[in-house]
Amino acid sequence: MKQIIKGMPLIGPVATRLWRGIRPARPFSGSTDYWVSRYKAGGTSGDGSRNRLAEFKAEVVNGFVLSNGVEAVIEYGSGDGYQLGLANYPRYLGFDVSPKAVERCRKMFSGDATKRFKLVSEYAxxxxxxxxxxDVIFHLVEDHVFDAYMRRLFDSSTRFVVIYSSNYDGEPDDAAQHVRHRMFSRWIDEHRPQWRLLAHVPNRYPYAGDTRTGSFCDFYIYGSQVQR
Known part of the structure; x- marks a missing residue:
C-alpha cells in the first residue's frame, strides 16, 4: 500500500515525507555500514538497477564498450548483480563493500569465467x-569516503571512466540518510584535471517523483589525456 501511495502524483511525495516524519528513525552509522546491513538483510541495489532504468544503463554502457573496443571493465559498486546481468563485457571485475553482495554475485555468475568479484578491502x-x-557517488555521504572512492575510480583506469550519477550539491527531498548529492565534476576538475569530459548523456527517464520509473542520474563519460 505504501508503494502505491508513494507513486501517486502530488499525494505520493507528501505522504512519503509524512511517513518519514512519524516512523521511528533508523540509526545511521555511515555509508559502508548502511550497505553492508542492507545486503545482509536481503535488500537489493534499489530501483535504479531494475526495469527500464537498468535497460537504459545497459544500452549506454554496452554500446560504449563495443564502439571503443574496451577489453576489460572494473566496476566499483557491483551490488546485487542484477544490473550486471544485462551487461556485455569481455572481462569484468566488480568490487563492493558488502560481503553478502560479493557472495551473491559469485553464486549468480559462478558459471561465467569472464566475471570476478572482490571486496573493496581486497583491492590489489x-x-x-x-x-x-x-548509482554510487550520491550514496557516499562522508567526504573522506567520497574522496577515496573518486581517487581509486580514476587512478585504476587507463583510458575511460563512465559515471552514472547526479551532479549537483544538495540533500534529497525525502531526507534519506544514505543519499547526498555531489557535484563530482568539480572534484575531477580540481584533482584529476588530466581527464576531460567526452560525453554527457541525459537520462531517458528523468526523475519525476518516483524512483521506480525515473532517475536524477545522467551519464558522464571521461577520457584520459595522458597515455598510460
Whole structure:
C-alpha cells in the first residue's frame, strides 16, 4: 500500500515525507555500514538497477564498450548483480563493500569465467581500460569516503571512466540518510584535471517523483589525456 501511495502524483511525495516524519528513525552509522546491513538483510541495489532504468544503463554502457573496443571493465559498486546481468563485457571485475553482495554475485555468475568479484578491502592495484561507477557517488555521504572512492575510480583506469550519477550539491527531498548529492565534476576538475569530459548523456527517464520509473542520474563519460 505504501508503494502505491508513494507513486501517486502530488499525494505520493507528501505522504512519503509524512511517513518519514512519524516512523521511528533508523540509526545511521555511515555509508559502508548502511550497505553492508542492507545486503545482509536481503535488500537489493534499489530501483535504479531494475526495469527500464537498468535497460537504459545497459544500452549506454554496452554500446560504449563495443564502439571503443574496451577489453576489460572494473566496476566499483557491483551490488546485487542484477544490473550486471544485462551487461556485455569481455572481462569484468566488480568490487563492493558488502560481503553478502560479493557472495551473491559469485553464486549468480559462478558459471561465467569472464566475471570476478572482490571486496573493496581486497583491492590489489588492478587496472582496466574502463572503470564504472553506476548509482554510487550520491550514496557516499562522508567526504573522506567520497574522496577515496573518486581517487581509486580514476587512478585504476587507463583510458575511460563512465559515471552514472547526479551532479549537483544538495540533500534529497525525502531526507534519506544514505543519499547526498555531489557535484563530482568539480572534484575531477580540481584533482584529476588530466581527464576531460567526452560525453554527457541525459537520462531517458528523468526523475519525476518516483524512483521506480525515473532517475536524477545522467551519464558522464571521461577520457584520459595522458597515455598510460
Amino acid at each position: 592495484g588492478e587496472t582496466a581500460p574502463l572503470t564504472l561507477s553506476l
